[in-house]
Amino acid sequence: MNWIGSRWWKFDFHNHTPVSDDYGKGPDQALHKQISHKNWLLNYMRQGIDCVAVTDHNSGAWIDPLKQALLELSSEGHPDYRPLYLFPGVEITVQGNIHILAIFGTEKTTSDIDSLLGAVRYRATKGRSDGCTECSAVEVIDEIARSGGLAIPAHVDQANGLFTVCSGNTLEQVLDNKNVFAMEVTDLAQVKPQLYIGKNLQWAEVIGTDSHHPSGTDGQRYPGSHFTWVKMSEPSYDGLRLALIDGALSLKRSDRFTGDPNTHGQLAIESIVVDDAKYLGRGQSFFCQLNPWLNTIIGGRGTGKSTSLEFLRIALKRKGEIPRNLEKEFAKYSQTSGSRQDEGLLTDSTNITVGFRKDGGRFRITWSNAESKYAIEEESAPGTWSASEGDIAQRFPVRIYSQKQIFELAKHPQALLQVVDDAPAVNHRDWQLEWDELVSKYLSIRAQEREVQSGLQEESVIKGQLEDVKRKLEVFEKAGHADVLKAYQLRQNQSKSIDSWEKLWEGSAKQVRDISGSLLPPELDSQHFNVEVADDKELIDAAADIRATFETLQSEMNSIAQRIDDAKSAWNQARPDLKISKKITTANQEYTDLLGQLSAAGAGDPSGYGLLVKQRQDLEEKLKGFSKKREALVQYQKGAEECLVKLHEHRAKITMLREDFLKATLVGNSYVQINVIPFGNKLTVEEEFRNLIDRGNGGFDRDIGVVDGDEGLLATLTQNSSNTMDEKIAALKSSLLAIHANDTTAVDAAKDRRFVSHIQGLTPEQIDRIWCWFPDDSLDVRYSLKDGESFKPVEQGSPGQKTAALLAFILSYGDEPLVLDQPEDDLDNHLIYDLIVTQLREIKQRRQVLVVTHNANIVVNGDAENVIALDVRSGQTRIVAQGGLQESSIRNQICRVMEGGKEAFDQRYKRINAVIA
Numbered sequence: 052m053n054w055i056g057s058r059w060w061k062f063d064f065h066n067h068t069p070v071s072d073d074y075g076k077g078p079d080q081a082l083h084k085q086i087s088h089k090n091w092l093l094n095y096m097r098q099g100i101d102c103v104a105v106t107d108h109n110s111g112a113w114i115d116p117l118k119q120a121l122l123e124l125s126s127e128g129h130p131d132y133r134p135l136y137l138f139p140g141v142e143i144t145v146q147g148n149i150h151i152l153a154i155f156g157t158e159k160t161t162s163d164i165d166s167l168l169g170a171v172r173y174r175a176t177k178g179r180s181d182g183c184t185e186c187s188a189v190e191v192i193d194e195i196a197r198s199g200g201l202a203i204p205a206h207v208d209q210a211n212g213l214f215t216v217c218s219g220n221t222l223e224q225v226l227d228n229k230n231v232f233a234m235e236v237t238d239l240a241q242v243k244p245q246l247y248i249g250k251n252l253q254w255a256e257v258i259g260t261d262s263h264h265p266s267g268t269d270g271q272r273y274p275g276s277h278f279t280w281v282k283m284s285e286p287s288y289d290g291l292r293l294a295l296i297d298g299a300l301s302l303k304r305s306d307r308f309t310g311d312p313n314t315h316g317q318l319a320i321e322s323i324v325v326d327d328a329k330y331l332g333r334g335q336s337f338f339c340q341l342n343p344w345l346n347t348i349i350g351g352r353g354t355g356k357s358t359s360l361e362f363l364r365i366a367l368k369r370k371g372e373i374p375r376n377l378e379k380e381f382a383k384y385s386q387t388s389g390s391r392q393d394e395g396l397l398t399d400s401t402n403i404t405v406g407f408r409k410d411g412g413r414f415r416i417t418w419s420n421a422e423s424k425y426a427i428e429e430e431s432a433p434g435t436w437s438a439s440e441g442d443i444a445q446r447f448p449v450r451i452y453s454q455k456q457i458f459e460l461a462k463h464p465q466a467l468l469q470v471v472d473d474a475p476a477v478n479h480r481d482w483q484l485e486w487d488e489l490v491s492k493y494l495s496i497r498a499q500e501r502e503v504q505s506g507l508q509e510e511s512v513i514k515g516q517l518e519d520v521k522r523k524l525e526v527f528e529k530a531g532h533a534d535v536l537k538a539y540q541l542r543q544n545q546s547k548s549i550d551s552w553e554k555l556w557e558g559s560a561k562q563v564r565d566i567s568g569s570l571l572p573p574e575l576d577s578q579h580f581n582v583e584v585a586d587d588k589e590l591i592d593a594a595a596d597i598r599a600t601f602e603t604l605q606s607e608m609n610s611i612a613q614r615i616d617d618a619k620s621a622w623n624q625a626r627p628d629l630k631i632s633k634k635i636t637t638a639n640q641e642y643t644d645l646l647g648q649l650s651a652a653g654a655g656d657p658s659g660y661g662l663l664v665k666q667r668q669d670l671e672e673k674l675k676g677f678s679k680k681r682e683a684l685v686q687y688q689k690g691a692e693e694c695l696v697k698l699h700e701h702r703a704k705i706t707m708l709r710e711d712f713l714k715a716t717l718v719g720n721s722y723v724q725i726n727v728i729p730f731g732n733k734l735t736v737e738e739e740f741r742n743l744i745d746r747g748n749g750g751f752d753r754d755i756g757v758v759d760g761d762e763g764l765l766a767t768l769t770q771n772s773s774n775t776m777d778e779k780i781a782a783l784k785s786s787l788l789a790i791h792a793n794d795t796t797a798v799d800a801a802k803d804r805r806f807v808s809h810i811q812g813l814t815p816e817q818i819d820r821i822w823c824w825f826p827d828d829s830l831d832v833r834y835s836l837k838d839g840e841s842f843k844p845v846e847q848g849s850p851g852q853k854t855a856a857l858l859a860f861i862l863s864y865g866d867e868p869l870v871l872d873q874p875e876d877d878l879d880n881h882l883i884y885d886l887i888v889t890q891l892r893e894i895k896q897r898r899q900v901l902v903v904t905h906n907a908n909i910v911v912n913g914d915a916e917n918v919i920a921l922d923v924r925s926g927q928t929r930i931v932a933q934g935g936l937q938e939s940s941i942r943n944q945i946c947r948v949m950e951g952g953k954e955a956f957d958q959r960y961k962r963i964n965a966v967i968a
Contacts, residue, residue, distance in 0.1 A: 054342040056917030057935030059303070059312040060101040062281040062291070065142070065152060065205060065235060065259030066274070068105065068113040070178045074263050077271075086265050088113070088120035089129075094265055096133045098275025102286045104154045104259065106140040106205075110177035111164025114139045118160075136286040139164060142205055143171065145184045145191045149216050150205040152235065153195040156288030163198070170194050188217070189224045196230040201292060204234045206261060208241040218244070226250055233257055233295040239307065255298045258306060278305045280312050282916075284935035293937045296960050300892075300914055315343035318448065319899040320868050321406035321413070325362055328401045329388045330355055331928045339930060342917040343408075345895040347910045348903045350921035351948050355928030356903040357453070358384065358396060359921075360872050364451050366403040366418045368425070368444040372451070374459040374466060381453075387420060407447050416443055448867035454854065454876040457861065461845055461853030464832045465734055467725070467860070468709075471830070474864060476712045482705050489701055490823045493694040497819045500687035503680050510677045517670040524663050535638075535645045540664055542638035545631065553622075560615040567608040571601050695822060702825050703729075709828060712864075722859035722886060724833040724842050730768075730776045731829035733758040737765060743824050744787070744810065745817065751809070753802040762802075768826070784821055791818055832856060851877040855886055862890040868899040875906040888913045907945055907955035911936065920944035 067074050068091060075083025095103050105114050117137055124132050140154040141164050153167060168177070168184075171191045175182025184191055195202040204213040204225070213225060213234070225231065226247060233255035257279040264271040280303035283290030294301035303312055323339045325332040339348075339359060348356045361384035364370055373381050386395030401420040406413065413430040425443055428436040450470075460467050472479030575594040580587040626632055710727045717725060736758055741747045746755070756763015764786060768779050789797035790810045801807045833842035834856035845856050854877045861869070875883045883906055891900060891913040902909055910918060918941045920932040932940045946952040 054917075055340040055933060056342040056344075056346070056915075057282055057284050057937065058342070058916070059280045059282050060136075060286055061099060061275075061278045062102040062104070062257075062286075063095065063100050063260050063262075063275065063278045064104050064154070064203065064257050065106050065261040066095075066103055067107055067142075067261070067263050068117070070107040070110045070112045071263065072108065072179050075265070076263060083265060088116050089124055091265070092117060092121055092124060092135060093129070093131050094274040096135055097131050099133070100135065100275045100278060102136045102138060102281070104138040104140045104152070106142040106152050106154070106259075108142050108178055108180040109144060109168060109173055109175065109182050111139060111141050111161045111168075112177065113161075114159075114164060115161045138286075138288075138291070140200070141167065142180075143168070143173065143184060143191055144180060144182055144211070145171070145186065145188045147188065147216055147221065148181075148183065148211050149188050149213055150211045151188065151191055151195070151213075152203040152205045153198075153200045154203060154291070155198075155200045157286070159199075167194065167198050167200070170198065187224075188213075188221065189228055192225065192228050192230050199288070201233070201288075201295065202231055203257070203295075204231065206237045207234045209237050212237075214241075214244050214247070218246075222246055226252060235259055235261075237261075239304075253298060255295045255302055256304065257295070257302060258304045279303065280305070280308065282312075283937050287937070289939065290935075290937035293960070315896075316866050316868075316898045317410050318867050319343040319408045320363070320449065320901070321408050322404075323359060323363055323366075324402075324404040324406075325359070326400075326402040326404075327398050328358075328362065328403075329396045329398055330923075330926065331358060331362070332401075333398075333927055334925075337928060337930070339919055340917075340933065341899070341901060343899050344916040345891055345913060346899070346901040346917040346919065347913070347915040348901070348919045348921060349905075349910060349945065349949055354921040354923055356921055357872050358928065360451065360453075360870055360901070360903055361385075362403050363405060363449075363870065366405045366416055366425075367447055367449050367451075369449065369451050372456075372469075374456060374463070377455055377459060380455070405447075409447065414439065414447065416447060449870060450861070450865060450867055451870040451872075452861060452874070453872040454874055457854055457857050457874065458850060458877070461832070461848075461857045464725075464830045464845065465732060467830055467832065467857070468732075468828065470861075471709055471712060474712055474716075476715070477705075477708045479705065482701070482708070486698075486701055486705075489694060489698050490820075493691060493698065493823060494816060494819050496687055496691045496694060497815070500684060500691060501815055503684045503687060507677060507680055507684065510674070513670055513673050513677070517667065517674070520663050520667045520670060524667065535641045538638045539642035542635040543664075546635050549626075549631075557619060560612040560619065563608055563612040563615065567605050567612065570605050570608065572598060574598065698823055706828050716864040717860065720859055720863060722835060723845075723856040724835075725860060726831045726833075728829045728831055730780060730826045731831075732827040733769075733829065736768070736826045739824070739826065740765060743817075743821060744813065746809065751803055751806045754806040780825060784824075787821060788818065832860075849877075851879065851882065854878060855882050859886060859890070862887070862894055866898045868901065869894070870901045872903045873905065874902065875904060875909060883908050884912065905949060907949040907952040908958075910945055910949065911952075911955040912958060918945065920948070 069075070069084040069086060074080075077083075105111070105117060107113060114137070121135060121137060125134075136157055138154050138157055139159040139161075140152060143151050143153060145151055153164075155163060171194050172185035173182060174185070186194070192202040205211070207213040208215065213222070217225065222244065223246060227250075231254065235258065236256040237258065239256070258277050259279070260272050260274060260277045262272050262274050262276070264273055266273050281291060281294045282297075282301040283294060320341050322341060323337075325337040327333055328337075331337040337359070348359065350356050361381065364372075365385055370381075370385060383394040383396055385397065386393075387397045387399060387401075388395035397420050399421055403418045405416045407416060408414070415428040415430075415436060417426045417428070418424075419426075427439040427441060427443065427446070429439040431437050460470070471477055575591060577591065580591055582588050582591060706727055706729045713725045713727065717723060737755070738747070741749075741755065744755075752763070754763055756766040758765050759769050760766040764783050767783055767786075768776070771779070774782070786797055786800075787810060790801060790807055791813060793811065798807050832845040834845050834848050834852050835842045845853050848856065854874070858874055861871075874887060878886070888908055891902070891909065894900065895916075902913075902915075904910060909915075914936070916935060918932070918934065918936065919930055920941065921928055922931045923929070924931075932938075932944045934941050936942065936945075942956070946956070949955075
């Protein structure tokens with residue numbers, strides 16, 4: 052995608068065409084010289100070159116034909132065609148056989164090159180490399196500048212190069228010429244002349260192909276083999292000149308840089324569109340385009356710079372990140388205006404649309420004030436959008452910080468913990484999900500444990516009942532008939548066992564017949580087959596064979612079922628004659644006789660014995676169940692303990708993740724140190740603890756206490772420094788649970804008996820939750836303004852020092868778009884440059900940055916790829932200019948509206964005076 056603003060372009064600074072007499076030099080020179088203008092251009096297009104300087108020896112004859120061929124290629128739809136910018140130029144041989152490149156803007160022609168050659172008194176044959184001007188090198192350089200061109204000494208370290216040919220006064224004159232600020236260097240390992248080094252010159256070092264062949268055969272350089280990445284908005288003379296003056300920030304040589312500088316983060320805001328807000332988008336949409344690197348919004352006071360960012364916050368659902376004490380100040384951005392005097396900046400029909408690029412896909416997030424709803428759309432095909440689902444804040448991450456937010460974070464470091472937790476390396480969201488699962492599991496296990504314990508309380512009752520039944524049975528057994536009764540009890544159990552065993556298989560024959568009945572497959576549907584056709588008949592016969600096989604199996608299964616019936620009949624006949632069956636019959640008869648005797652003798656209710664026997668059996672079975680419950684109870688208790696261990700480990704994990712993230716993020720940071728204090732959050736611990744014990748409405752101050760206090764449970768968290776924080780938390784929980792258990796020592800230590808009653812009245816689940824509770828961590832933030840020496844608590848710093856410390860952290864990590872509103876407020880210029888500018892240059896390679904600023908250093912020396920200049924026109928915020936620093940309109944706006952604009956340019960571009968207008 053073509054982003055607005057500056058980007059990097061592949062620029063080949065030195066190229067020859069068949070006009071040069073040594074083009075294609077070698078055995079096939081005549082053939083090479085026959086190359087067409089279009090094929091010459093296509094050779095560069097195929098290599099992905101964006102800009103080509105046409106620099107033949109002392110000639111510009113091919114410039115106009117190449118321009119015409121380029122126009123034709125653009126309309127022919129050639130498969131290898133890609134946009135290409137031609138920069139007319141010439142390689143001039145000056146007195147002493149020094150080669151100097153002259154490069155002009157894209158609008159120049161062959162005639163302009165001829166005029167230059169005439170001005171420098173070149174009278175030899177055009178295209179010859181051994182022809183020579185009558186003017187000296189300095190005179191040629193000055194004439195190139197007067198003609199509107201850039202003078203670049205060619206291959207200074209090779210044959211016919213400035214450093215290999217010149218010395219003494221001649222070299223010094225060229226080195227002192229202010230019209231030279233770039234040179235073509237072929238070998239970076241070559242040592243520069245001492246005269247150059249002594250003058251502390253920093254000429255830009257570019258590389259070009261110096262191609263004389265259409266391909267790389269025989270070790271020759273070829274189109275696109277060597278080039279320089281040049282940073283510009285659109286390729287132009289001004290953009291090129293500014294990049295050369297800028298030097299290393301705007302140039303990357305292909306022999307030193309092998310990557311693609313146009314790569315950027317996978318997350319980027321593409322555009323912000325506002326319609327019908329109070330001061331934005333009325334009459335015409337406010338349409339702000341961004342690029343994926345560094346964007347800056349500039350303008351005078353009251354031009355709506357901050358408003359555009361706050362509308363971005365609304366559309367991307369980031370309002371919840373505003374600190375509570377700043378909510379009133381930011382309320383106007385999300386309020387609908389009822390009148391001209393109303394502070395609200397929205398209207399009933401305000402719409403905000405944010406274009407967002409994510410992992411190669413394009414999305415639109417739209418917020419409508421009229422309907423008070425959000426919508427997500429994804430581009431399924433160019434220009435075609437379809438609805439998409441998901442949470443906006445989660446799917447389209449962005450960090451938005453105003454200067455006041457940053458200052459609040461510095462004043463209250465605990466708020467910074469949320470920023471840390473949102474980092475992918477910490478991922479507090481997933482940690483919290485796992486934590487909630489562990490807590491839920493623990494509470495569930497404890498609830499099951501209590502249920503089992505409740506059931507075990509019945510065990511003593513059952514044991515008492517069993518003892519009573521046994522005593523009653525003894526009455527019967529002591530009557531001299533114990534053997535009969537015991538034999539009856541045994542034979543009854545045996546009979547029940549036989550009956551139970553018999554039931555297990557008595558329906559087997561029916562099961563086999565049921566299977567047999569459903570076993571036979573239906574006949575093949577023959578309507579789709581013709582028996583007269585060989586293939587069909589083969590299939591029909593095979594299906595018939597299968598069915599015949601199943602018929603045989605069905606018959607065999609029916610036979611098996613019959614054999615089962617026979618076995619059952621045999622068993623029914625054999626069972627009565629079994630010895631055990633006869634003994635069962637005998638025992639039953641003897642028991643019946645005994646009951647008659649007992650009844651006749653008045654020895655008690657004879658029917659009671661059978662009932663008692665059954666009761667004893669039932670009670671004994673219940674007691675067996677209690678053993679299983681005790682086993683289950685042990686398992687639940689073990690499970691609860693294991694779950695508590697996992698909770699402790701998981702709680703330690705979030706502290707470790709935070710610590711590791713901060714160490715990795717701030718390694719080598721000389722401005723800020725941030726350390727995690729485990730369980731150290733003193734601000735919320737009292738509120739959390741009171742809610743935990745169901746006393747959020749206050750009261751029991753002496754027993755509950757406060758952190759850093761002299762008495763109460765919470766005071767123990769900051770007393771006794773010999774114990775670890777983990778040990779103090781465990782002691783606090785133990786004290787609380789001892790009161791709940793009515794431990795005499797703990798109860799007597801309480802200040803208020805009502806507090807004891809309250810704790811003892813907590814539900815079992817509330818007690819379980821106490822075991823799961825831990826105070827949150829806190830952060831210790833320290834700053835230094837002395838290159839990493841003498842770090843001090845941020846609370847002791849000035850507003851500027853606090854802001855600097857937090858900015859150093861905010862700029863240190865993350866890959867989501869970063870939006871900053873006037874981060875330079877409260878900072879002096881030294882900090883702005885050393886802290887903000889330096890880090891912006893680094894981080895914009897991996898993440899998009901958008902900064903609202905009044906400071907020209909951030910824009911100019913931060914090397915902003917896209918500058919958005921705002922102004923108020925007819926009561927509405929308008930974009931009056933937008934683009935890269937190489938554009939004159941942007942430079943003029945910076946100098947017009949920004950504090951220190953001219954000075955910032957002078958600081959960055961040493962010879963800028965001729966290009967800032």
